[in-house]
Amino acid sequence: MENVAVxxxxxxxxxxxxxxxxxWVFLASEVMFFTGFFGxxxxxxxxNPTVFEQDFSVLSVPLAAVNTLFLIASSLTMxxxxxxxxxxxxxxxxxxxxxxxxxxxxxxxxxTIEYGTKFSHNIFPSTSVPYALxxxxxxxxxxxxxAGILALLVLWGRAQAKAAATDMGSACELVGLYWHLVDxxxxxxxxxxxxxxxx
Amino acid sequence: MSSEAKHxxxxxxxxxxxxxxxxxxxxxxxxxxxHGLNLATGLVIAVCKASLVAMxxxxxxxxxxxxxxxxxxxxxxxxILAGVLxxxxxxRWIDQWGNxxxxxxxxxxxxxxxxxx
Numbered sequence: 001m002e003n004v005a006v007x008x009x010x011x012x013x014x015x016x017x018x019x020x021x022x023x024w025v026f027l028a029s030e031v032m033f034f035t036g037f038f039g040x041x042x043x044x045x046x047x048n049p050t051v052f053e054q055d056f057s058v059l060s061v062p063l064a065a066v067n068t069l070f071l072i073a074s075s076l077t078m079x080x081x082x083x084x085x086x087x088x089x090x091x092x093x094x095x096x097x098x099x100x101x102x103x104x105x106x107x108x109x110x111x112t113i114e115y116g117t118k119f120s121h122n123i124f125p126s127t128s129v130p131y132a133l134x135x136x137x138x139x140x141x142x143x144x145x146x147a148g149i150l151a152l153l154v155l156w157g158r159a160q161a162k163a164a165a166t167d168m169g170s171a172c173e174l175v176g177l178y179w180h181l182v183d184x185x186x187x188x189x190x191x192x193x194x195x196x197x198x199x
Numbered sequence: 200m201s202s203e204a205k206h207x208x209x210x211x212x213x214x215x216x217x218x219x220x221x222x223x224x225x226x227x228x229x230x231x232x233x234h235g236l237n238l239a240t241g242l243v244i245a246v247c248k249a250s251l252v253a254m255x256x257x258x259x260x261x262x263x264x265x266x267x268x269x270x271x272x273x274x275x276x277x278x279i280l281a282g283v284l285x286x287x288x289x290x291r292w293i294d295q296w297g298n299x300x301x302x303x304x305x306x307x308x309x310x311x312x313x314x315x316x
Contacts, residue, residue: 024269031273039280046288061225068221076214079256083207173258180256187248190221191241195228 016170023174027181030144034185037137041192044129053197055130058123060114064194067110068186071145074103075183078176085172093172094159097152100179104149111142137189144182151175213255220248 045052081096118124118131125135155175159168224244232240254260259270 021266021269024266028269028273032276035273035277035280038277039284042281042284043288047291061228065221065225069218072214072217072221075217075252075256076210079210079213080207083210177257180252183256184249184252187252188245191224191228191245195224196238196241197228197234 013170016173019170019174020177023177027177030181031185034137034140037133037140038188038192041133041137044133048129051128052130055128056134056193057197058121059134059194060117061194063110063114064190067107068190070103070107070110071183071186074100074107075180077103078179082169082172082176085169088169090159090162090168093168094156097156097159097172101149101152101156104145104152104179107145108142108149111138111145134193137193141182141185141189144185148175148179148182151178209255213251216251217248220244220251 077096077099081093081100084090084092084096115135123131125132152175155171158171224241227240227244228237231237253270257270259267262270
């Protein structure tokens with residue numbers, strides 16, 4: 001019974017508080033990881049704005065905009081999954097986790113189409129510095145989405161197996177924090193790579 | 200924690216705000232405001248969206264000082280990095296505008312796709 005109370009009221013669990021602190025430290029390290037790339041972006045783009053302008057102009061704004069909406073919607077379903085996990089509604093947790101996984105997969109499918117179009121036009125990371133940066137930033141972000149989908153699948157499996165009711169709320173919130181961060185990084189990548197025109 | 204713990208309506212409202220801001224940032228990018236203002240608009244909207252995600256979806260609004268501090272730390276680091284870079288680059292831009300021959304074209308001769316050929 002005590003375990004159920006822990007799942008329902010996670011802020012009472014010292015173990016969960018420590019786990020969440022650990023997750024925040026990990027997320028901070030993730031932000032620092034991307035900070036390096038953003039630094040490279042600032043230096044390289046300002047060094048030669050016209051080349052960036054020219055190369056980035058072929059990137060698809062509609063595809064990226066749809067992908068932005070996918071990630072935002074997936075953040076909503078993730079937040080709702082966490083909310084229901086903390087209120088003990090296991091079935092809805094499973095459904096919202098699956099919705100999040102589907103939206104994440106939708107993002108990856110569009111990203112694959114986007115990359116496929118670039119490759120078919122002979123645009124590769126080695127083509128130019130702007131494209132190297134484009135593939136590096138969106139590629140590492142895509143890897144993070146992929147890792148998030150794997151974590152969500154594990155979580156979804158646990159929700160289906162009705163295992164360990166105790167830490168469903170805790171695990172859900174931790175994976176949720178990671179998923180929201182992936183969304184948050186995309187929120188900056190989207191305008192910086194696809195929208196902004198500098199010269 | 201009180202009202203947030205009972206209702207999930209807040210998440211739907213945040214989602215609608217994020218979707219609205221996404222439409223706004225795409226629309227704003229098609230309006231020629233001058234490159235400085237376009238950049239500022241894009242970044243301000245991105246910061247607003249990121250704040251909404253962090254505060255409400257990631258519950259930072261309800262976190263204690265420790266987790267807030269951990270979350271803020273890399274943001275401060277990024278601002279220091281970006282600030283120092285901008286100071287350095289502004290100096291180079293002035294140099295570039297002043298003497299066009301001595302431009303800092305880091306990419307020149309690097310890729311082959313740059314349109315210099």
